[in-house]
Amino acid sequence: MTIPPPKPEWAHHDAVWIGFPSHPELWLEDLPSARIEVAAFAKAVHAEGRGEKVILVAADDEAAAAAKLLVGNAAKIVVEPFGDIWLRDTAAIIGGDRTAHDFRFNGWGGKYDLEGDDDIGLRLAERARFKTEEHGWVLEGGAIDGDGTGLVVTTEQCLLNRNRNPQLTKADVEELLHKDLGYSQVLWLGDGLLNDHTDGHVDNLARFVGENRLLIPEAAENDPNWRIYQDAARRAEAFGVEVVRFPSPGRVLNDDEEIIPASYMNFYIGNAAVVVPLYGQENDQAAIDALAKLFPGRAIIGQRADHILTGGGSFHCISQQIPGA
Numbered sequence: 001m002t003i004p005p006p007k008p009e010w011a012h013h014d015a016v017w018i019g020f021p022s023h024p025e026l027w028l029e030d031l032p033s034a035r036i037e038v039a040a041f042a043k044a045v046h047a048e049g050r051g052e053k054v055i056l057v058a059a060d061d062e063a064a065a066a067a068k069l070l071v072g073n074a075a076k077i078v079v080e081p082f083g084d085i086w087l088r089d090t091a092a093i094i095g096g097d098r099t100a101h102d103f104r105f106n107g108w109g110g111k112y113d114l115e116g117d118d119d120i121g122l123r124l125a126e127r128a129r130f131k132t133e134e135h136g137w138v139l140e141g142g143a144i145d146g147d148g149t150g151l152v153v154t155t156e157q158c159l160l161n162r163n164r165n166p167q168l169t170k171a172d173v174e175e176l177l178h179k180d181l182g183y184s185q186v187l188w189l190g191d192g193l194l195n196d197h198t199d200g201h202v203d204n205l206a207r208f209v210g211e212n213r214l215l216i217p218e219a220a221e222n223d224p225n226w227r228i229y230q231d232a233a234r235r236a237e238a239f240g241v242e243v244v245r246f247p248s249p250g251r252v253l254n255d256d257e258e259i260i261p262a263s264y265m266n267f268y269i270g271n272a273a274v275v276v277p278l279y280g281q282e283n284d285q286a287a288i289d290a291l292a293k294l295f296p297g298r299a300i301i302g303q304r305a306d307h308i309l310t311g312g313g314s315f316h317c318i319s320q321q322i323p324g325a
Helices: 024-049 061-074 120-127 170-181 226-239 284-294
Strands: 013-019 053-058 076-079 099-104 131-138 151-155 185-189 207-210 213-217 242-246 273-278 299-304 319-323
Touching: 013 024, 024 053, 024 061, 024 273, 024 299, 053 061, 061 076, 099 120, 099 170, 120 131, 131 170, 170 185, 185 226, 213 226, 226 242, 242 284, 273 284, 284 299
Parallel strands: 013 053, 053 076, 099 131, 151 185, 213 242, 273 299
Antiparallel strands: 013 319, 207 213
């Protein structure tokens, strides 16, 4: 029997899990600032009670106490040990059948093997009293994005990467996405952003903003990802998807003058607000304005995410929504 696909992110949420930076050895000098950015994100999603319930997940009691000081009553804080905060990839995906689907996690192809990341999804789902189903293949939530109709978008760079499921063909992956999550159509894009340690997660490249309506960046001046954006748009249009172009922050460098995968696409769509990461780039306001046209019923909140980005992701990467029934 085919299960219904997960609801799209713009559908109503009961709650959201958000990871809170907890390990000084991972975050180093960025830890205090990353915590401030995550707390600001949590409060924006909560929207003084107009948004969804926020469940802030801390890995230990020290982090939980720090979180409480920063968010007050805007979030429920729970302690569950994890490797790091990227719950989009490690938390379970709540399917259209209200089952928590927990997939294997191998540290983004063996890059970061951190204790607790392999079972945090199962523990959070059981804490929330979901019926759970475990799946024996590697899949991260940031690698896929669906529009609620059965259509899902992903990248070949990630889901066909030999460091994830080397035994699976493209047809195998499509079959498993259908069997385990109810997706009936798969739009395959090519590569993700340059220097993305996730091997091209789609939530930095392309996001559905409506049924069969896909948001893809338009290259900024001197944009290192311009060919990737062009290829993604070409593939999506050929597939028959309506493509909407969106600003890009362009070339963003770290302190070592290396290109980092900064993306406005890593926004989170909450019940009351869409929260978009900003990086102090020329197109920051353009990204906010574009989202306001796409989500007229929600507040569009732009927040700096520079310190979260030092860990490799942004607001979408650290969150996993719990859809309403």
